[in-house]
Amino acid sequence: MRSSSRVALVGTVLASVLCLVHGNTLGGSEDGVKYDFPNDFMFGVSTAAFQIEGGWNADGKGESMWDTYLHEHPEYTPDHANGDVAADSYHKYKEDIEMIKELNVKYYRFSLSWPRILPYGTDNYINKPGATYYRKLIEELRMANITPVVTLFHWDLPTPLMDLGGWSNRKMVDYFVDYARVAFDLYGDVVKIWTTINEPHQHCYNGYGSDYFVPAIVSNGVGEYLCAHYILLAHAEAYRLYEREYKPHQHGRVGITLDAFWGEPRNSSNANDIEAAERYNQFHLGLYAHPIYSKKGDYPDIVRMRIDSISAYQNFTRSRLPSFTEDEIHKLKGSSDFFGLNHYTTFLMSSSLMEDAWRVPSMDHDTGVKLEQNSYWPKPGAEWFTVYPPGFRKLFNWIKNEYGNDIPIIVTENGMCDFGGRKDYDRVQYYNQYLHQMWLAINKDKCNIEGYFAWTLMDDFEWKDGYTVKFGLYEVDFDSPERTRRKKLSAINYSNIAKTKQIDFNFIKPHLLKYNMNAIF
Numbered sequence: 001m002r003s004s005s006r007v008a009l010v011g012t013v014l015a016s017v018l019c020l021v022h023g024n025t026l027g028g029s030e031d032g033v034k035y036d037f038p039n040d041f042m043f044g045v046s047t048a049a050f051q052i053e054g055g056w057n058a059d060g061k062g063e064s065m066w067d068t069y070l071h072e073h074p075e076y077t078p079d080h081a082n083g084d085v086a087a088d089s090y091h092k093y094k095e096d097i098e099m100i101k102e103l104n105v106k107y108y109r110f111s112l113s114w115p116r117i118l119p120y121g122t123d124n125y126i127n128k129p130g131a132t133y134y135r136k137l138i139e140e141l142r143m144a145n146i147t148p149v150v151t152l153f154h155w156d157l158p159t160p161l162m163d164l165g166g167w168s169n170r171k172m173v174d175y176f177v178d179y180a181r182v183a184f185d186l187y188g189d190v191v192k193i194w195t196t197i198n199e200p201h202q203h204c205y206n207g208y209g210s211d212y213f214v215p216a217i218v219s220n221g222v223g224e225y226l227c228a229h230y231i232l233l234a235h236a237e238a239y240r241l242y243e244r245e246y247k248p249h250q251h252g253r254v255g256i257t258l259d260a261f262w263g264e265p266r267n268s269s270n271a272n273d274i275e276a277a278e279r280y281n282q283f284h285l286g287l288y289a290h291p292i293y294s295k296k297g298d299y300p301d302i303v304r305m306r307i308d309s310i311s312a313y314q315n316f317t318r319s320r321l322p323s324f325t326e327d328e329i330h331k332l333k334g335s336s337d338f339f340g341l342n343h344y345t346t347f348l349m350s351s352s353l354m355e356d357a358w359r360v361p362s363m364d365h366d367t368g369v370k371l372e373q374n375s376y377w378p379k380p381g382a383e384w385f386t387v388y389p390p391g392f393r394k395l396f397n398w399i400k401n402e403y404g405n406d407i408p409i410i411v412t413e414n415g416m417c418d419f420g421g422r423k424d425y426d427r428v429q430y431y432n433q434y435l436h437q438m439w440l441a442i443n444k445d446k447c448n449i450e451g452y453f454a455w456t457l458m459d460d461f462e463w464k465d466g467y468t469v470k471f472g473l474y475e476v477d478f479d480s481p482e483r484t485r486r487k488k489l490s491a492i493n494y495s496n497i498a499k500t501k502q503i504d505f506n507f508i509k510p511h512l513l514k515y516n517m518n519a520i521f
Ligand SMILES: *[C@@H]1O[C@H](CO)[C@@H](O)[C@H](O)[C@H]1NC(C)=O
Pocket: 014, 015, 016, 267, 268, 269, 270, 271
């Protein structure tokens, strides 16, 4: 999953916000409606290599930039954590597969660790045991009748490539394509759904524009855009490689996974706030989605215009946002067979010229939107995370209105964080309510949604939050050398949803909830 930095965390109490929320009530099934999903709807569960695998130097694996950085900066997380062992999935993947089977999901999304396969980042040397690890994992999944969905890059860049500047270096486009080719060669016979890059926005904004995420390059206003630009080109080249050389005989699909908070106007009757929310959505999701999914291609006009004009005002000779050539625009347009979407939370948006926490130049300053949380919305775990289910439905509709309905959306991540415990009634409620909003998007709004992946299989390393916040359907005991896994209530409930393809609101016992949604909405 993701995190965010530099958002205003001021709670606001706005009557207008309360009015615009039509939260579903808890007893949704009382009206006799069956909240079910099509038979072929994909229910799955997601993880990422660095967050669960451990085995950081096992069997010839190279270092990723997260290994290197966390070893040098234990103070980066509140619990001085790193990914050396994590949930030890490198050794316990068979147990993981038993859990996935128990969840009744037919799809498992995981990522390949680039440095486990290519320790130097480049394709001149393939680490055989690393390559074999994923082969075994994939074979075991297939034997269990679970379809693998594979992410090529979920943030763990090989350190030798980071030393060359990571995604600020155009050469990374070639290295990524070379790596993609290795992966398609190794696993393309059995992997038929690929996603190239996970959450480029979080990665670039927090990692190149600030020190909130590794690589912690504080190149605000410049680095985010270089990173975005080269990641987009790398994605397009990898997609075209597959389309040209692999698709004809492997018959798979390739997409990208983008993240989006929903941007809700702070005051829904205020034209400035409405415009601010739209601008935010364009800068954070549109920046990546528009070049790929829009009819016109290229960056969104509002993003191009603002960064160009603010750069000029700041006396830069050229815009801080690089430009695509006609050929690149063409290559990017349509370079995804599905729209992978990660969504967790919603913020209230209003227009602002400058906030204390913003640097200049920066993406925050270019966007000119202030983010706040609504203090009425439940905040069950991490600082950045509040629960507002209707934002999910609005996001689907925004995507449909922007890019049309031809390309199916696959929700590649959605889930809730708390501080632990297996009686996770609030997580049960989160899944039910977010799935209900997705159901409404499919059935009332006719959004083209093909699948849903819960984040996440088990408690894991949550980047800046270390192991302090928990997203898992299964609990992991990080104090035990065995990394013992135990199922939570949410696992039982989600497995029922995946099995029946239906939301059952009776799973929720209102008196056990910390947050009573009926009272809130
Ligand atoms: C919301 O915006 C409208 C239009 O500008 C304004 O009249 C109203 O007072 C605002 N409401 C609040 C609670 O600020």
